Amino acid sequence: MTAFLQQLLNGLSLGSIYALVALGYTMVYGVLRLINFAHGDVYMLGAFAGYYASKLLHGRLNGGLPEAAVILVVSMIACALVGMLIERLAYRPVRRASRLTLLIVAIGVSLLIENLAQIFFGADPKFFPQILPERMFEWRGVLFTNQQILVLATAVLLMAALTLFIRRTRTGKAMRAVAHNPDAARLMGINVNSIISLTFALGSALAAAGGILVSLNQPSIDPLMGLMTGIKAFVAAVLGGIGSIPGAVLGGLILGLAETFVAGYGSSTYRDAIAFFILIIILLCKPEGLLGKGQVEKV
Amino acid sequence: GKKGPESNDILIGEFGALTGSIASFGQSTHKGVALAVEEVNAGGGVLGRKIRLITEDDQGKPEEALTAVTKLISKDRVSALIGEFASSNSLAAAPFAQQSRIPMVSHGSTNPKVTQIGDYIFRVCFIDPFQGEVMAKFARNTLKLDRVAILRDIKSDYSVGLADYFTKSFTALGGTVVADESYSAGDKDFNAQLTALKGKTPAAIFVPGYYTEVGLIARQARKLGVHAILLGGDGWDSDKLWEIGGEALNGSYFSNHYSVDNPSPVIQGFVEQFKARYDGEKPDALAALGYDAAKVLIDAIRRAGSDDPKAIRDSLATTQGFAGITGIISLNENRDAVKSAVVLEVKDGKFVYKETVDP
Amino acid sequence: MTALLRIENLTRRFGGLTAVKNVSFSVKPGQLFGLIGPNGAGKTTLFNLVTGVYAPDEGAIVLGESSIGGLPPHRITENGIARTFQNIRLFASLSVLDNVKAACHMRQSSSLFSGLFRTRAFHAAEEGIDSFSRRLLELLHLDGLAAEEAANLPYGHQRRLEIARALATQPRLLLLDEPAAGMNPQESQELMHLIRRLRDEFHLTILLVEHNMKVVMGVCERIHVMDHGESIAEGSPEQVRRDPKVIEAYLGGE
Amino acid sequence: MKKILLVLAVLGGMGLLQWALTAFLLDGPVRQGPYYYQILMLAGINVILAVSLNLTNGITGQFSIGHAGFFAIGAYVAASVSVYAGPTLQGSLAGLPSFAADSVLLLVASAAGVAAAAAAGWLVGMPSLRLRGDYLAIVTLGFGEIIRVLILNIDAVGGARGFTGIPRYSNFFWVGLGVVAAISTVRHIVRSSHGRALLSIREDEIAAQAMGVAVTRHKVTAFVIGAAFAGLAGSLFGHFTMYLHTNSFTFVKSFEIIIMIALGGLGSLAGAALGAVVLTVLPELFRGFAEYRMVIYALALILIMIYRPQGLLGKGRFLGRGKDK
Amino acid sequence: MLSLRNLSCRYGAVQALTDVHLDVHPGEVVTLIGANGAGKSTALKSVAGLVHPQSGDIVFEGRSILRRQAHKIAAMGIALVPEGRAIFANLTVLENLEMGGYLRTRTQIRDGLEEAFALFPRLRERIRQSAGTLSGGEQQMLAIGRALMARPRLLLLDEPSLGIAPLLVKAIYAGIDAINRTGTTVLVVEQNAHLALRHSHRAYVLETGRIVTEAPSAELADDPRVREAYLGEG
């Protein structure tokens, strides 16, 4: 029983990482219908931004929460700028081209960031500083840390905040309008370019936050850390119903749980295969993802 | 061809993963190789000629390795090759080297099959069966353990090889392998496997992976209350191991080619030189192997007295008692390095010498 | 004469909304049959039920002797029903000619094998498709635009291309959903001639949804009126025009 | 009659080409010969991959990103046949001259590879092709990863150590024939009523159905044919490199193939072929830049797509945002 | 108020508009009629900033809006009900209407909603339905209602009667009259020329991209050439 609970917690912890990254994926997708493959790399940049920020700050603030907060904010801003820059330079020129063109550009940007990062940061892993001291807890034999809880809580909170933002605020609604019909949105007086820029800024800041929170938990960062996480997060987003914010979190958690239980109780050698298999089965039963709304198409 | 064979340099080709997912290892070995070549050139070269190292990137992909080697051999006309670190890439490239009769010295490919490709293929590292046996003997005879679990990197031939040979030797010595779990290089979450292992209460866990993952594995294991001794192979050797794993690693053991604490002036000289050349970075096992591979090759060229590939091959085959950083290297009739291994204990960021195991 | 199409007690719901409620009528072979009603009455939904886009919740759809309710769309087309769409759905980036040719696939295609090896049968079939498609384009006055990309056509031409494409499936029954929308009076007039001509030349039965009363009253021999998913009247154009229920719900007093 | 002549001409042409390549590149005066030959072979194999994926992605409009999975199946199955059944077969072919015997063995092995990949295509396509867009993409991606993990765990094909000992049966003669076969098959399909049916599915599934196109059947057919050619590419690949490792078949490889067809111009056959060649040659041209090589490559990719969003040879306007409107 | 001067517009090789001159004075309802493909929609899209003409000028209230972005033009008080409706298919009816009032305050939106529902009671019944599942005519109502939410000073309508039942067509044109009375200027493109001429002050006839006639609507309705070509008479 303890082992089961522990695995449940392991799964939630892993899943909340996917969820956190999937949120940004789903946001950008929701607006641009773009699988932003560079998202995973922005997540990596976020972690490195945090790494260098903490090196710079070291000793200037007294550590603890304020220092952690400053590092987090600095990285989020840095990545928001990077996100906007990517959108402006790479995606905007091809926005009206086919979706596949956009996708290829995204893959290109992802490759570019990864390879530049390998050159500038070095290919070997770096230790991410423990900017928030870790504490361990035990409950009925189940062990967990404050950081695991932090990641999970952040994912859920962000999900709620983003959902409210998209549903309730004017800007949020404008985002949805741009997503569905950019030309019509312009007719409504919506500045499509700035909405898209904003979406990227927001998505990238989320990715940065994810990068830092995750690196607290798994304090080894390297230029390719976004590759696998990015793909998994994308899978999670699709599983939950791409474009749906609660879906991203649900998808992430399910993916994390699936991987964990397969590895814990089945065969860890076949972990990825079985986890993907489960996903495929879910998608075959629910073709628009768990919380996705099927594209309404009136004939 | 401006600087083709007309120029008087001796051409050596190197292929490795400078980019891609295993670039951290490829870059490390490249630093070792480059350092060796620079050092020789600074000392006047060999046979009175300079050595020119041509390095090609293979992105860590087998077919790219083959392309890189084809290019090095047919376009650049190198006299000998150094590479690759990953056995899969060596296995992809070696047949062409063999067919073209260009000697190839691998620094880190531990799969026994690599040198079986043909009589032009050599290596300066020990092979999986030996290292697996070293740790099995150490666990069984020195630490007197009888219940050990394995956590292998399923994507790495090196890790899989070590795990298999460890299992074989350890059970032959009367121990039991209580669990065999796996992960894939690049993973960052090992909680599921560790929780599963915890239930089997092993006294030690053999993790024959790379430092890139082992640090995190150690951390996560301790957080889950897994206090088994961690054991590993030369893939552990790196500064980064302690940086990432920290105290969670105290009391772990791994086999390696050499101990940095070894006061031997050769080794200390190498460490100093490496640090001076690369901004204070400490050489890891891969860098040392790259360095040795280059040195062994250059030594063979010197002894051959020519840069003719056939002559180099023949003199490589007679390498005996070469004092490298990673040990005394003698190449046997299978063109594999015969050298002893050391077992090191991780202690507060230092790798402390425990014992030497001879082949 | 037995009916070509019989709709019996057809019902379809969307959530709480009953878009088509217990509708019955039948269309005789060769008839020009009109279906009218206010916006949201359920006309397009009825078309969607007949062509298999939606499955009926209740009721039956019978074409000739066979029940087709709930069959997949391509099977229904095979049975001889073709349609145009109210919201135009052309194959946007294909040429005008290829739009029509694609619709020929069902009736006249050679096997994949003969296509791969370019057998004589293949060439014969391709020639047949080509000449048939061009004849249809001519009929709809689109022959000058054969190479044009469908998406670049103006609205009115797109509507005509939809008709040409539907004809290419060689239907017995043709469903037209607001074919005159976006046409000016003169063009609608031409459309009326065209509809009659199609009926005669292709021995078609036509079921027509249209808000342009000139067109409806001008070509239809019989008209069925729906409102809020239900049938409210049926009869000749004269009868329908004078029906007070129809005037109140749809036509308005003039 | 004309067709037989054409086939003979192609065979003869390829034979001649192979002879010339051997004479000049492999054993001959061209210094970089083997290197060029190597690139030529890989380019040919990539052309087969790109052209076949184009049938699914470009022509039928189904977004598949698991092509490397079929490539892997073809490669491993064909190689297994050669390695495990080869010796027996070789015995019964003892009378033939060696090149003929090799050819027969390669054909047998490739047939197995193609059949296995096609079967896998059917197995994946049947249930999943009713999914749309990115959902289909995920399923195909997952399939590719599943295949990779399964292979990693099969000891008979070397698992993580890789599959060694595969004889080198393929040469440019066979790869060239494969390219011709792939291009002419896809071309013939596209220019037939089946091809128009596939295009109509890409444009608008609902309308296609209404025009009597059996959408699922056509999609699956296209998918199976695409998979079969990926299997052929795999067979030729394994018998050329003589070694297989799953690192050659990750989702990154699938992406590469997609980049090829997008770069060439989605839906354009010549484009797919050109894209494959460019993408094979480009990284080689950038070798001089050492570790900046992939940076330059990525930049080149982005710039090409910005300045030529429809691809090098594409007209491309479909798969655009148009559908949202 | 609005004037198109020498406007020419091309799509690739297709010349959609050539040297078009067109004026709309404050308070007017102006109709633009023409055959299929004459370029009517292109003219409206150019004004709204959705397509960018090659030459000529568009002046709105004394300022050139030729190179302005669509959202800025919208902010100046121009609203377009586009051909094909361009509703937000996955948003609900209410959300679509709210988007129409994107540039306005909450209270203004609330008032606007009431007005839109008064004009099209059907929309109120469908308030929570996804706009994409509305019937064709309902979508058209939504598109018009959404444009009105912005309270534009210049309303551009591209075939507002398209796909609308006869009874409702009358209601829509009555609505246009009413909007016009409250001071909104209207430029309407219409195939149903009878109707449009009856409800407008002046009209232009566009033929293959050129303006061929301009006259008060009543006059035009009597012009025999127009009667034959656009009213389907004779």
Ligand SMILES: Nc1ncnc2c1ncn2[C@@H]1O[C@H](COP(=O)(O)OP(=O)(O)OP(=O)(O)O)[C@@H](O)[C@H]1O
């Ligand atoms: N898929 C759907 N989901 C929910 N409601 C739907 C759907 N399809 C149609 N409806 C509703 O059903 C009713 C009937 O729609 P339908 O399209 O059949 O009307 P119609 O008679 O064709 O109207 P119009 O003349 O305006 O085209 C409408 O109120 C519409 O909102």
Ligand SMILES: Nc1ncnc2c1ncn2[C@@H]1O[C@H](COP(=O)(O)OP(=O)(O)OP(=O)(O)O)[C@@H](O)[C@H]1O
């Ligand atoms: N995106 C486009 N690309 C190419 N040509 C176009 C495009 N849009 C319109 N055209 C062409 O421009 C011309 C004018 O089109 P426009 O849509 O303005 O006509 P219209 O008068 O509104 O016609 P309709 O009454 O059918 O709506 C037509 O010949 C049309 O084919």
Ligand SMILES: [Mg+2]
């Ligand atoms: Mg309708």
Ligand SMILES: [Mg+2]
């Ligand atoms: Mg128009």
